[in-house]
Amino acid sequence: MAKGRVHFDQDRCKGCELCTTVCPVKIVVMDKEKINKKGYHPATVKEMDKCVGCASCALMCPDAVISVERD
Numbered sequence: 714m715a716k717g718r719v720h721f722d723q724d725r726c727k728g729c730e731l732c733t734t735v736c737p738v739k740i741v742v743m744d745k746e747k748i749n750k751k752g753y754h755p756a757t758v759k760e761m762d763k764c765v766g767c768a769s770c771a772l773m774c775p776d777a778v779i780s781v782e783r784d
Contacts, residue, residue: 716762716765716766717764717766717781717784718766718782719741719764719779720781721757723747723778724755725778726751726776727751727753728755731774732771732774734773740761741756741758741770742756743755743757766781768781
């Protein structure tokens with residue numbers, strides 16, 4: 714199974730949560746502990762070791778704040 718790593722430009726995230734709806738392994742969540750420069754809770758990954766590198770989150774992001782690396 715492919716593995717990946719997701720990176721979020723958290724200061725540009727507007728908290729729309731679209732990325733959280735398309736993750737097949739349900740590891741993309743909103744970081745309720747953090748507020749970014751725009752005043753939103755940014756998206757983050759809770760269990761990076763479960764990322765399959767599908768890039769669905771990056772494709773869904775309207776502001777292109779997500780990048781995915783595949784191992």
